[in-house]
Amino acid sequence: MSALTFRLRHEPQLRVSLALLVPQTLARLSPAAIPEMELTWGSGAIKVGELFEIRGSDASHLVFEGGSPKLDRIGEAMASGEIIVRGDAGAYLGHRMAGGTIRVDGSVGAYCASGARNGFITVDGDAGDFLAAALPGEHRGMAGGLVLIRGDAGERAGDRMRRGVVLIEGSAGDYCASRMGAGTIAVLGRTGAGIATGMRRGTLLLRETPELPPTFNDCGVHDLGFLQLLYRSWASLPGGFAALPGNSLTVRRLVGDLGNGGKGEVLVWV
Amino acid sequence: MALIRLKGGRVYDPAHGVDGEVRDLYIRDGRMVVPAADERVDQEYDVSGRVVMAGAIDMHTHIGGGKVNIARAMLPEDHRGDRLPRGELTRSSCGHAAPGTLATGYRYAEMGYTACFEPAILPVNARQAHMEMGDTPMVDKGGYVMLGSDEFLLRMLAGKQDQAAINDYIAWTLHAARCIGIKVVNPGGISAFKFNQRNLNVDEAHVHYGVTPREIVRVLARGLDDLQVPHPLHIHASNLGVPGNVDSTLATIDAAEGFPIHLTHIQFHSYGTEGDRKFSSAAGRIAEAVNANRHVSCDVGQILFGQTVTASGDNMAQHRNAGHASPRKFVIMDIECDAGCGVVPFRYRDQNFVNALQWAIGLEIFLLVGDPWRVFLTTDHPNGAPFTSYPHLIRLLMDKSFRNEQLARIHPDAQAMTTLASIDREYSLNEIAIMTRAAPAKILGMADRGHLAPGAAADITVYREDADREKMFTAPEYVFKDGEVVARDGRIVKVVWGRFHAVAPEFDRGIEKGLRDYFERYLTMRLENFKIAEDEMLAFGHNAGLATHPCRR
Numbered sequence A: 001m002s003a004l005t006f007r008l009r010h011e012p013q014l015r016v017s018l019a020l021l022v023p024q025t026l027a028r029l030s031p032a033a034i035p036e037m038e039l040t041w042g043s044g045a046i047k048v049g050e051l052f053e054i055r056g057s058d059a060s061h062l063v064f065e066g067g068s069p070k071l072d073r074i075g076e077a078m079a080s081g082e083i084i085v086r087g088d089a090g091a092y093l094g095h096r097m098a099g100g101t102i103r104v105d106g107s108v109g110a111y112c113a114s115g116a117r118n119g120f121i122t123v124d125g126d127a128g129d130f131l132a133a134a135l136p137g138e139h140r141g142m143a144g145g146l147v148l149i150r151g152d153a154g155e156r157a158g159d160r161m162r163r164g165v166v167l168i169e170g171s172a173g174d175y176c177a178s179r180m181g182a183g184t185i186a187v188l189g190r191t192g193a194g195i196a197t198g199m200r201r202g203t204l205l206l207r208e209t210p211e212l213p214p215t216f217n218d219c220g221v222h223d224l225g226f227l228q229l230l231y232r233s234w235a236s237l238p239g240g241f242a243a244l245p246g247n248s249l250t251v252r253r254l255v256g257d258l259g260n261g262g263k264g265e266v267l268v269w270v
Numbered sequence B: 001m002a003l004i005r006l007k008g009g010r011v012y013d014p015a016h017g018v019d020g021e022v023r024d025l026y027i028r029d030g031r032m033v034v035p036a037a038d039e040r041v042d043q044e045y046d047v048s049g050r051v052v053m054a055g056a057i058d059m060h061t062h063i064g065g066g067k068v069n070i071a072r073a074m075l076p077e078d079h080r081g082d083r084l085p086r087g088e089l090t091r092s093s094c095g096h097a098a099p100g101t102l103a104t105g106y107r108y109a110e111m112g113y114t115a116c117f118e119p120a121i122l123p124v125n126a127r128q129a130h131m132e133m134g135d136t137p138m139v140d141k142g143g144y145v146m147l148g149s150d151e152f153l154l155r156m157l158a159g160k161q162d163q164a165a166i167n168d169y170i171a172w173t174l175h176a177a178r179c180i181g182i183k184v185v186n187p188g189g190i191s192a193f194k195f196n197q198r199n200l201n202v203d204e205a206h207v208h209y210g211v212t213p214r215e216i217v218r219v220l221a222r223g224l225d226d227l228q229v230p231h232p233l234h235i236h237a238s239n240l241g242v243p244g245n246v247d248s249t250l251a252t253i254d255a256a257e258g259f260p261i262h263l264t265h266i267q268f269h270s271y272g273t274e275g276d277r278k279f280s281s282a283a284g285r286i287a288e289a290v291n292a293n294r295h296v297s298c299d300v301g302q303i304l305f306g307q308t309v310t311a312s313g314d315n316m317a318q319h320r321n322a323g324h325a326s327p328r329k330f331v332i333m334d335i336e337c338d339a340g341c342g343v344v345p346f347r348y349r350d351q352n353f354v355n356a357l358q359w360a361i362g363l364e365i366f367l368l369v370g371d372p373w374r375v376f377l378t379t380d381h382p383n384g385a386p387f388t389s390y391p392h393l394i395r396l397l398m399d400k401s402f403r404n405e406q407l408a409r410i411h412p413d414a415q416a417m418t419t420l421a422s423i424d425r426e427y428s429l430n431e432i433a434i435m436t437r438a439a440p441a442k443i444l445g446m447a448d449r450g451h452l453a454p455g456a457a458a459d460i461t462v463y464r465e466d467a468d469r470e471k472m473f474t475a476p477e478y479v480f481k482d483g484e485v486v487a488r489d490g491r492i493v494k495v496v497w498g499r500f501h502a503v504a505p506e507f508d509r510g511i512e513k514g515l516r517d518y519f520e521r522y523l524t525m526r527l528e529n530f531k532i533a534e535d536e537m538l539a540f541g542h543n544a545g546l547a548t549h550p551c552r553r
Helices: A226-233 B066-074 B076-080 B101-110 B123-134 B151-158 B163-177 B189-194 B213-226 B246-255 B283-292 B315-324 B353-368 B387-398 B400-407 B412-416 B429-444 B469-474 B511-522 B534-539
Strands: A003-008 A038-041 A044-047 A052-055 A058-065 A082-086 A101-104 A120-123 A143-149 A163-168 A184-187 A203-206 A217-223 A250-256 A264-269 B003-013 B018-028 B031-033 B043-046 B051-054 B056-058 B113-121 B140-146 B181-185 B233-236 B261-263 B296-299 B306-312 B331-335 B339-348 B460-463 B478-481 B484-488 B500-503 B546-549
Touching (some): B003 B460, B018 B429, B056 B429, B066 B123, B066 B339, B113 B123, B113 B181, B123 B163, B123 B500, B140 B163, B151 B511, B163 B181, B163 B213, B181 B213, B189 B315, B189 B339, B213 B233, B246 B261, B246 B283, B283 B296, B283 B353, B306 B315, B315 B331, B315 B339, B339 B353, B353 B387, B387 B400, B534 B546
Parallel strands (some): A082 A101, A120 A143, A163 A184, A184 A203, B003 B043, B003 B051, B113 B140, B140 B181, B140 B500, B261 B296
Antiparallel strands (some): A003 A052, A038 A044, A217 A250, A250 A264, B003 B018, B331 B339, B478 B484
8 A cells, every 4th residue: 555645736825734644543533534624824724635636545655746845743642653754844843743754855844753652753854943942831751762854953942842753853943841850851052042941850961062051060071871771762763863973871970950950961072 | 572482391390389270371572471362473483292481590600700710820730731712703712610710601501501790709809800701692680799807807806896887888889799699708717818817717816807707797787787798698607627627617508697698509518527537528418507507408419520720818727739730730829908818729639538428428417408499410610520510519419329329439447437329319490490590590580580470581491301310400491581582402603692690789988088098098909990880881891781689688
């Protein structure tokens, strides 16, 4: 069976929610019913068939061809299977995701992987603001799973993150890991202002020396054996994280934010 | 004008002793009428076999004012999780426990409700509360304005001012805030909380003013009786939620000294301290007291299991409960130096002993209070459950086997602590019509609502008979508001904007002199800006008018 493929007929003028187009929902529908499904389109609705040309039949493998930054909520709450996006995706990609894989060729919008509990997301381009962060009013951002951003991430990446791994090959915007509760974030590029502000627990692994708030204590340089295990778990990933050099077990360890519990650690390769 | 006939329905109009008689009803110009013998019927609805009642009235539901807005702002997840998309006629809205004004109005009307009363309007916030309710479509509305923890009254009591001066202040407040009744919340306790008191029993003095809740209840209950305000003092009694608070509830009844009072969400005030966990049902004692005291009425404030949010002026009780917040966030705050408020999101669980017993206590009160004219159907929306759960609650009251099925699912220790299984009573349709229509209209002094006799407003709900009462009361076939069909089969077919209801008792204008000095010195608003003018009320939202009801009991 070939992957169920949705080819965008034209660039959408309004934001559209693709929350319904996830494997567990589509698997229950007959092929004839799929084009008739209604998606939220601005403040109204649009039929799937009007927006996409559909081919293929395997609902556990979905492909969106011809992406757009207006395609929101791709893979929202998906439980299993695979979604491939050829092009850009909008906000809330993998929001509340519970399992499965999402691969995006292009870039994604805000709140990617927010509230995700499990699963695997790779983005070849950049991620918008609030990557793996909590929605307004919520206490927890991403709570499990792994997100790999090959490009840059926007501001507030990992805000109130609770568990899981966020890997950023490019740079992260301001306030990365702010109010972080637990989990791991690694950034190979630069980081911005306000990094780790209000960080309570969790691990932030950096290549470049960050501009940390004064409420972090420098605990000296250490060789940390556990990093070996961490790197090994990344060995099968595409890109830079698969090939971290052996000497990168030596890190400077900074602990804080003392203004908020102070059990977070920032590890900087030396 | 056009004459409309509702033909052949089974009519329940308890205000006039009509209990399920098949009869025709006639409407003209939004009113119930008796047509002339030869008059032509312009429009007819065949409602034979249907159950016909007046539009339902919710006499205690938090739908407007500061604390509701705080709950909305604090719970974006409540709004994200329950979206109401735009319809052809209706605008989009959202929210489950703290819905927006539009969702509130639409959902009430879809369930056959045509009037709602916000029970906790702070005088200083009254303008905002009315504006918000002016933006609530479909239903008539009104409010009870809060006195009893305001510094001005406490000063009057501490200064031993006479009842006549207090009556003037009560009447002035009703006027200024354009409300239909007076509510007292944890008498004196909201102020006492700010003086670091964390409990206030009925005979315990406020540390600063030396005033007791007993005095506050007595002067307010008496004042409303002197002023002949139809709605008796609406009391949220002391010690909400505290095990053993049955004693303070009974003391509050005693404090009224025979003047009429209404005890609201009485379920939260009916707890004993028996059993291993020192938490038990005192519904029997409460029901006995309500049955024995003809001047006392109550609404239940039933809890139903699930996610909701508790919003109350009772900062003392909310501060006590804040540790139980779910999700873990809350607001306890002062309002304009003259009142307080607390908002605590809450999830009631059937496998939690306390919650399960609270559920049973509420139902025990419903079933043990004999007179349906004095016990009202409420969940204290949203404090016990959102108002959308009323049909479920009606089924619990009308269907013993369903009730016992639900009882079998709750925490086993709570099952052992309740007598609910041994109560055989099932509410009849007539009794439901009393507690949701006739009695609320009567206790609020609205002569033209809650019944179907000629002259009444044509607010009518037509239900399709169904043994599953939950289904029956969820989506009535027709809902008429002022003679027009506004909802059909649980969907809005016409958007209307109900009117405000208020009372305006007479008072000595001399009261304003002392008040003006007080406002200038202590409050955040000038006296002239505090008072809401009648024409101002008419400009709020889309409202269709202001009905000022006469003061007589």
